[in-house]
Amino acid sequence: MTIQQPPVKLKGVGDSLWITMDASLPAETLKQELCKPFERLQHLAVNARVILDPGESQADDSLIDDLGAFLQQHFQVGRVSGPPKAKITPAPAGQEGSETGRNAQNPWLHHSDDTLVIAGRVRSGQKVEARRHLVILGDLNPGAEAIAGGDIIILGSLLGTAAAGQPDNENAIVLGLDLRPTQIQIAGYVAAGTSSSSGKKPEFASLKDNQIVMADYLKDNIFKRLAWPEIR
Amino acid sequence: MDGKVIVVTSGKGGVGKTTVTASIGAALALQGKRVAVVDMDIGLRNLDVVMGLENRIVFNVVDVVQKKCKLKQAAIKDRRIDNLFLIPASQSDDKSIIKPENMVWLCKKLRREYDFALLDCPAGIEQGFKNAIEAADEALVVCTPEVSSVRDADRVIGLLYAHSITPKLIVNRIVPKLVEKGDMLSHVDVVDVLSIDLVGLVEMDDAVVVSSNTGNPIVQQKDSKAGKAFNRIAMRLDGHPDLPVEDPMGHDSFWRKIGKKLGRKKQE
Ligand SMILES: Nc1ncnc2c1ncn2[C@@H]1O[C@H](COP(=O)(O)OP(=O)(O)OP(=O)(O)O)[C@@H](O)[C@H]1O
Ligand SMILES: [Mg+2]
Numbered sequence: 001m002t003i004q005q006p007p008v009k010l011k012g013v014g015d016s017l018w019i020t021m022d023a024s025l026p027a028e029t030l031k032q033e034l035c036k037p038f039e040r041l042q043h044l045a046v047n048a049r050v051i052l053d054p055g056e057s058q059a060d061d062s063l064i065d066d067l068g069a070f071l072q073q074h075f076q077v078g079r080v081s082g083p084p085k086a087k088i089t090p091a092p093a094g095q096e097g098s099e100t101g102r103n104a105q106n107p108w109l110h111h112s113d114d115t116l117v118i119a120g121r122v123r124s125g126q127k128v129e130a131r132r133h134l135v136i137l138g139d140l141n142p143g144a145e146a147i148a149g150g151d152i153i154i155l156g157s158l159l160g161t162a163a164a165g166q167p168d169n170e171n172a173i174v175l176g177l178d179l180r181p182t183q184i185q186i187a188g189y190v191a192a193g194t195s196s197s198s199g200k201k202p203e204f205a206s207l208k209d210n211q212i213v214m215a216d217y218l219k220d221n222i223f224k225r226l227a228w229p230e231i232r
Numbered sequence: 233m234d235g236k237v238i239v240v241t242s243g244k245g246g247v248g249k250t251t252v253t254a255s256i257g258a259a260l261a262l263q264g265k266r267v268a269v270v271d272m273d274i275g276l277r278n279l280d281v282v283m284g285l286e287n288r289i290v291f292n293v294v295d296v297v298q299k300k301c302k303l304k305q306a307a308i309k310d311r312r313i314d315n316l317f318l319i320p321a322s323q324s325d326d327k328s329i330i331k332p333e334n335m336v337w338l339c340k341k342l343r344r345e346y347d348f349a350l351l352d353c354p355a356g357i358e359q360g361f362k363n364a365i366e367a368a369d370e371a372l373v374v375c376t377p378e379v380s381s382v383r384d385a386d387r388v389i390g391l392l393y394a395h396s397i398t399p400k401l402i403v404n405r406i407v408p409k410l411v412e413k414g415d416m417l418s419h420v421d422v423v424d425v426l427s428i429d430l431v432g433l434v435e436m437d438d439a440v441v442v443s444s445n446t447g448n449p450i451v452q453q454k455d456s457k458a459g460k461a462f463n464r465i466a467m468r469l470d471g472h473p474d475l476p477v478e479d480p481m482g483h484d485s486f487w488r489k490i491g492k493k494l495g496r497k498k499q500e
Binding site (some may be wrong): 121124125126139141142143159 | 384387389390427
């Protein structure tokens with residue numbers, strides 16, 4: 001059995017929508033295919049930056065321009081362009097992890113999505129990094145590190161070091177069901193964990209007046225006051 | 233049938249790797265298995281002294297690996313226990329003299345010759361550690377109820393998993409009185425953080441120090457709590473994985489529950 005690649009695939013990368021498409025198809029077919037995901041997105045696509053990536057297939061600039069104008073007209077998207085020229089080259093095989101065999105960190109290194117969700121226990125000496133938000137279904141042990149460009153959410157015990165909002169997102173939070181961190185960083189601010197935090201209840205840390213403060217998440221949920229659900 | 237190579241490791245030094253290796257090795261041999269204990273702490277050998285065999289060393293593990301002698305020639309028969317053999321470390325060499333590929337070869341030989349081979353790993357996570365875990369089938373991680381020891385054990389557990397070895401946990405040097413007073417980490421907390429299969433809780437026991445000075449195996453001293461615990465660990469490793477772990481704090485039924493919760497599964 002062969003798996004049919006869809007002619008158009010969409011995913012969010014950074015603050016843009018990345019579309020992988022088979023440029024060998026006629027422009028009309030591509031337009032029809034593009035409508036499907038964009039109709040689903042509705043207002044989320046408004047003003048979004050769009051990257052049209054022909055992948056292995058060849059696309060000339062006129063096709064990108066044609067499709068871009070189509071998307072702007074029908075879905076009010078923002079700037080549309082081809083993929084950036086500098087290709088990300090994966091590290092030569094066998095270089096990483098060759099020291100320890102199956103390196104536990106490998107699957108995360110090549111992760112290219114926005115939000116990283118992992119399950120399991122991150123142990124002392126291990127480090128998890130996410131471009132934007134990081135969700136761990138499990139525990140972050142003492143001596144382990146979690147680093148994220150956005151929020152860090154640990155559905156378990158947070159006993160290690162968590163650095164959210166790296167390097168300069170002061171709105172980022174660190175949330176844990178059992179928050180007893182060694183250290184928390186948000187943007188450029190650092191707070192040492194204290195033994196006073198009792199844990200065993202959902203708490204979150206955020207920046208308030210240039211200080212990292214911890215609060216009971218259920219009692220003091222800052223997001224409850226938002227007028228409208230928004231994308232984090 | 234091929235035997236099993238089990239590495240005894242901890243990360244942190246002085247937590248009881250050598251004691252565990254000698255004691256469990258002796259217990260397995262007393263249960264009728266053919267056992268080799270191998271001192272992989274090249275340059276800092278200890279196992280020979282703990283077993284009271286230091287005056288019988290002619291060849292060592294480096295000689296075996298360098299094919300200066302046969303494995304059998306380096307294996308020293310224990311004075312008291314049949315079927316128990318020590319393969320000593322070299323005292324003069326550096327850890328880097330043995331390469332990981334040598335270990336693959338050595339472990340193959342050990343499996344053919346013995347039912348169990350226990351490797352006494354050096355402290356740390358450098359070359360000596362990497363050698364010891366390279367070709368092991370299983371690992372026993374020894375940890376004491378101290379924050380630093382737990383941290384190091386956790387690091388080692390991560391490295392073992394990365395090497396596709398599933399580790400089992402022994403918590404050593406527990407002092408129930410201190411735990412009761414809240415002055416020592418409870419083993420419940422240790423197991424909670426490390427969350428691997430628990431095979432034994434060993435109390436701090438003066439008899440351990442005495443036995444390692446006299447070379448009398450602790451597992452043959454019927455009234456030693458540590459000795460009893462080591463005997464039970466050996467049974468768990470040898471065909472009785474469901475034997476409950478006895479709690480030094482006396483909450484027996486509680487521990488049986490934890491044992492179940494951790495899912496003492498057979499890994500076949
Ligand atoms: N359960 C115990 N009760 C009392 N003393 C113990 C116990 N376990 C170990 N010891 C003592 O602790 C000391 C260190 O033990 P051991 O040499 O086995 O540790 P190790 O991990 O092999 O150390 P190293 O990292 O230096 O090789 C020894 O003096 C030993 O007798
Ligand atoms: Mg030792």
